[in-house]
Amino acid sequence: SPVIRADCRIRLLNFISAAPVDCPVAVIFGHAGAMNWAGPAYKDVGMELTDAFWRAGYYADLIPSSELRDQALRVDADGNIWFGRQRYAAVVLYHPEFENATTAGFFQKAVKGKTILYRVGDWTKNFDAKAFDGNAALPARMKIARDINACAEAVLAELRQAGIATQSC
Numbered sequence: 001s002p003v004i005r006a007d008c009r010i011r012l013l014n015f016i017s018a019a020p021v022d023c024p025v026a027v028i029f030g031h032a033g034a035m036n037w038a039g040p041a042y043k044d045v046g047m048e049l050t051d052a053f054w055r056a057g058y059y060a061d062l063i064p065s066s067e068l069r070d071q072a073l074r075v076d077a078d079g080n081i082w083f084g085r086q087r088y089a090a091v092v093l094y095h096p097e098f099e100n101a102t103t104a105g106f107f108q109k110a111v112k113g114k115t116i117l118y119r120v121g122d123w124t125k126n127f128d129a130k131a132f133d134g135n136a137a138l139p140a141r142m143k144i145a146r147d148i149n150a151c152a153e154a155v156l157a158e159l160r161q162a163g164i165a166t167q168s169c
Contacts, residue, residue, distance in 0.1 A: 023060055025090045026086075090159060123138070
């Protein structure tokens with residue numbers, strides 16, 4: 001009937017938006033590590049971690065570290081991390097094994113910003129599988145989480161403490 005059709009159309013208005021979904025969290029996964037079948041994080045791009053944020057009401061972008069090389073990710077003059085028009089309240093570097101040293105340089109630029117920085121997984125080898133102390137090359141203010149659950153809990157606590165509201169769809 002026309003009434004039901006009108007009701008359906010009105011409900012669809014809730015799904016129209018002029019802007020992309022606001023994702024306050026980014027999980028940047030080590031692209032080389034996730035693609036290395038002999039590595040400890042093969043095929044692990046951090047989907048469980050992003051799902052934990054989504055379940056808690058904080059949308060999260062899942063971004064390969066290759067976007068750093070392509071300069072799609074950037075750090076502004078204030079040290080905040082951005083991807084396009086999205087500024088992140090928190091960024092997790094997920095399994096950075098086999099990354100280039102430029103990845104550490106990117107995060108060093110973010111040292112003075114307000115973006116909360118976390119890391120999951122050790123970084124002991126560079127892209128050429130040569131010994132590299134990536135853990136030490138990253139900023140001292142980047143916190144370390146022992147696993148996905150600890151990371152999600154810690155980041156969620158910091159987001160709540162910062163007064164960042166949850167979202168629902």
